[in-house]
Amino acid sequence: MAITRRYLLQSSAAAAMVPALGLAPGVPAISPAHAQSSAREPVFRHALSLFGDIKYPADFKRFDYVNPDAPKGGTVRNAAFGTFDNFNMVVAGVKGALAGAIPLIYETLTTASLDEASTEYGELAEAVCHPDDFSWVIYRLRPETKWHDGKPVSADDVIFSLEAFKKHHPQFSQYYRHVVQTEKLNNREVKFFFDGPGNRELPLIVGQLYVLPKHWWEGTDGEGRKRDISTTTLEVPLGSGPYRVKEFVAGRSITFERVKDYWGRHLAVNVGRANFDELRYDYFRDATVALEAFKGDQVDFRVENSAKNWATAYDFPAVTDKRVLKEEFPNRRSGVMQAFVPNTRRSKFADPRVRLALNFAFDFEEMNKQIFFGQYTRISSYFHGIDELMAIGLPTGKELEILESVRAEVPKEVFTTAYSNPVGGSPEAVRSNLQQALRLMKEAGFEVRERKLVNVASGEPFSIELLSRADDPAFERVALFYKPSLERIGISVSVRSVDAIQYQNRLRNWDYDMLTISSWGQSLSPGNEQREHWSSKSADQPGSDNYVGIKNPAIDKLIDRVIFATDRQDLIAATKALDRVLLWNHYVVPQWTYPKQRTVRWDRFSRPAEMPKYGLSAFPDIWWYDAEKATRISKRS
Numbered sequence: 361m362a363i364t365r366r367y368l369l370q371s372s373a374a375a376a377m378v379p380a381l382g383l384a385p386g387v388p389a390i391s392p393a394h395a396q397s398s399a400r401e402p403v404f405r406h407a408l409s410l411f412g413d414i415k416y417p418a419d420f421k422r423f424d425y426v427n428p429d430a431p432k433g434g435t436v437r438n439a440a441f442g443t444f445d446n447f448n449m450v451v452a453g454v455k456g457a458l459a460g461a462i463p464l465i466y467e468t469l470t471t472a473s474l475d476e477a478s479t480e481y482g483e484l485a486e487a488v489c490h491p492d493d494f495s496w497v498i499y500r501l502r503p504e505t506k507w508h509d510g511k512p513v514s515a516d517d518v519i520f521s522l523e524a525f526k527k528h529h530p531q532f533s534q535y536y537r538h539v540v541q542t543e544k545l546n547n548r549e550v551k552f553f554f555d556g557p558g559n560r561e562l563p564l565i566v567g568q569l570y571v572l573p574k575h576w577w578e579g580t581d582g583e584g585r586k587r588d589i590s591t592t593t594l595e596v597p598l599g600s601g602p603y604r605v606k607e608f609v610a611g612r613s614i615t616f617e618r619v620k621d622y623w624g625r626h627l628a629v630n631v632g633r634a635n636f637d638e639l640r641y642d643y644f645r646d647a648t649v650a651l652e653a654f655k656g657d658q659v660d661f662r663v664e665n666s667a668k669n670w671a672t673a674y675d676f677p678a679v680t681d682k683r684v685l686k687e688e689f690p691n692r693r694s695g696v697m698q699a700f701v702p703n704t705r706r707s708k709f710a711d712p713r714v715r716l717a718l719n720f721a722f723d724f725e726e727m728n729k730q731i732f733f734g735q736y737t738r739i740s741s742y743f744h745g746i747d748e749l750m751a752i753g754l755p756t757g758k759e760l761e762i763l764e765s766v767r768a769e770v771p772k773e774v775f776t777t778a779y780s781n782p783v784g785g786s787p788e789a790v791r792s793n794l795q796q797a798l799r800l801m802k803e804a805g806f807e808v809r810e811r812k813l814v815n816v817a818s819g820e821p822f823s824i825e826l827l828s829r830a831d832d833p834a835f836e837r838v839a840l841f842y843k844p845s846l847e848r849i850g851i852s853v854s855v856r857s858v859d860a861i862q863y864q865n866r867l868r869n870w871d872y873d874m875l876t877i878s879s880w881g882q883s884l885s886p887g888n889e890q891r892e893h894w895s896s897k898s899a900d901q902p903g904s905d906n907y908v909g910i911k912n913p914a915i916d917k918l919i920d921r922v923i924f925a926t927d928r929q930d931l932i933a934a935t936k937a938l939d940r941v942l943l944w945n946h947y948v949v950p951q952w953t954y955p956k957q958r959t960v961r962w963d964r965f966s967r968p969a970e971m972p973k974y975g976l977s978a979f980p981d982i983w984w985y986d987a988e989k990a991t992r993i994s995k996r997s
Contacts (some may be wrong), residue, residue: 404487426632434985442860446592465599470567474972497563520574530903571631602634693974695745699948700877701749736952751940758933813850828876964990
């Protein structure tokens with residue numbers, strides 16, 4: 361399950377998803393008798409987990425990985441890409457830095473622990489109650505919660521927010537579609553009813569809801585105009601979180617300031633967090649310019665996604681004398697599928713043999729050597745990076761039992777052959793792979809005529825436009841490397857780079873042949889988000905991330921097996937089965953991954969000695985401004 365906070369923060373390549381909630385073993389279940397009488401005598405708890413014990417008791421003081429004595433102060437200057445024209449997170453258009461920073465203004469009912477695989481604790485909510493059939497959930501708000509204007513956060517705000525997201529947000533409307541009714545029990549308690557029992561994630565998905573101020577949205581702005589939650593706005597939003605907007609220049613920069621009297625600053629889940637007085641984001645249209653801004657000490661912290669930059673771009677004096685530090689943080693919390701993505705809504709990509717031929721034409725080994733300095737490994741699973749969820753070898757046991765239920769609807773190789781990608785890297789291997797690609801194309805009804813691959817029936821040449829984003833030259837480099845290989849089997853290839861806004865619009869309207877790079881982050885506990893990724897329904901849902909256009913009844917059934925898994929082992933088996941069927945349909949051309957987060961920073965910040973297991977760098981959340989280090993850098997500049 362993808363938590364909505366991470367869904368906003370990590371919408372691009374190498375995204376990492378935080379695991380789901382659930383009822384932890386060892387935590388008493390709600391009995392049927394209690395479930396029936398829960399409106400009278402609800403059994404509340406402070407935290408929920410899908411598997412494993414809950415680490416922190418109800419009276420815990422702080423997370424172990426934070427520094428409770430971290431000083432407050434200082435500024436962090438960040439680089440963001442593209443532009444922005446909207447502060448309303450309910451409608452599409454909140455991208456990039458805003459997608460990451462607006463969650464600092466608003467809060468969710470629960471918040472994740474970064475040193476547990478799948479546990480969340482109350483944030484706006486102090487407690488939660490649900491029956492053991494997961495057919496409804498009650499959330500109870502903390503009495504001390506308040507908006508930045510001093511008004512309390514109420515049950516009305518919670519219901520208003522859910523309805524707004526369901527009605528106006530393209531992704532969240534799907535995410536919350538199983539919530540069919542809400543009931544205000546009192547001013548602090550809301551009961552959510554689901555469309556059926558057995559979906560153990562649904563009570564927990566509700567906990568990820570961002571709560572918005574109903575009274576503010578139903579009021580008027582400074583010019584007396586009634587606000588409209590269905591439209592974009594650049595009016596500074598009213599929130600309840602640790603930060604608020606201090607100032608901005610539309611499309612160019614935005615600064616958030618820490619709310620000194622933030623209502624939740626003393627909560628155990630917030631101790632040692634939100635330590636900076638200001639978070640500033642400057643927007644760049646070009647990744648190279650953003651890198652130079654960092655080198656010129658105009659940006660403080662940078663996550664480096666380019667292997668070339670990591671290997672060659674950080675040889676300037678500040679790195680040599682340790683004013684700038686390079687550091688990698690292991691990724692233990694997520695898996696990923698990153699790939700070239702053909703749009704199967706277009707008939708030329710409908711045949712899986714065509715899609716497999718595109719994989720045979722991709723020489724990953726040579727690209728890795730020439731472009732990526734040998735840093736990457738090839739992705740071989742839709743859950744790559746989470747070993748226990750990857751479909752490795754042949755199916756056995758529970759996974760095989762699940763696959764038998766869809767045997768007639770899946771490729772026969774699912775049962776007979778372990779999946780692997782073609783391997784290149786030498787002239788002989790590349791030649792053999794291209795021959796295989798041409799054989800597959802011929803079987804699918806294409807042949808080479810006058811050095812052009814054409815549809816035998818129609819005579820139409822086979823062409824592909826590779827779509828990429830113009831704000832990062834790495835996208836275009838990848839496309840240009842792949843292009844000659846496709847041309848060698850007679851495919852006409854054009855590379856189109858567009859700005860971020862046009863790119864998102866084309867994705868929303870399915871207006872592309874093939875995406876140069878797209879990715880789907882996966883959590884340790886897959887669930888309802890799999891429908892968003894691969895289901896038949898999401899294929900026609902504008903704004904969904906089913907970029908491939910998958911419409912496959914067998915995959916729909918396997919997604920349900922994942923969602924309605926009865927225990928951890930059942931979830932693992934169902935996920936492996938789903939992974940295997942996705943792989944053998946050859947929907948994408950898998951690309952590459954790196955098991956760590958690469959970061960560079962000017963050495964004016966400090967962090968806890970023991971970092972959270974599942975937090976990556978956790979910057980700036982648990983870091984703080986170190987005045988002594990900052991002074992030392994200033995003297996050496």
